[in-house]
Amino acid sequence: MHMATLKNLQLHWQQNGDPNGQPVVFANSLGTDLRIWDSVIPLMPKGLRLIRFDKRGHGLSDCPPAPYTMEKLVDDTAQLLDQLGVTSCIFVGLSIGGMIAQSLAARRPDLVGALVLSNTAAKMGDPVLWRERIAAVQADGLEAIAGSVLDRWFANDFRVSDQIAIWENMLSRTPVQGYIGCCQAIAGCDLTQTTTDLRLPTLGIAGSVDMASKPEQVKATVALIPGSRFEVISGAGHLPCVEAPEQYAALLAGFIKEISDV
16 A cells, blocks of 8 residues: 655555556546455456556545545546656546546546546536535435445345445445545536547446446447447446456456557
């Protein structure tokens, strides 16, 4: 575990694999931390530099007061990658992490050589929906929405397993300011135009039963980028890296092999 000291906050990050290898950067979803990749990392091909981090307000990173913007989240990420000497990475972004990925690729093409857009979209949800969610969390905390969020995240079989407690606790223990801040960043963000202008290798991944970022939304976003490829993991929800890590890692490995010499 490491802490990167940025201009205005500290970000928690981890590194696995070959420190001199092709960098692959993982950005996770709203209400989770970098542990969502725990089951994928050991399955990745050898020779890669695997970097993951907790965005502001999540995990072990600092939690500044809300509001946040997508620009702030992207700037945090760019500062981290600059500090780590990362260029031309393969950036794997899930949900809000996928929005960070799209925006970072548009703003700092030197940092991103290829994209994996997982369970995400150029525009996620309606601002009214996000305002209602923020109000509910402000009034009653994350516990008040945990059940409905988990229903959107996971397929039925996973929701009735013993594993669900891990993810309910991770969500409920996310700092309220961090969660609200990231909700605000999503609500104010439409990346359709800048994503349409992207020209880089891109893989889209969806879960067939994802109720947070439905497969058709992911597909429509990925289709904005010429030459992109889209895959659906059957029976998985919003966090296929958790529910189906073997399939998820296989898709990543295949994509990396296509675009590199690894």
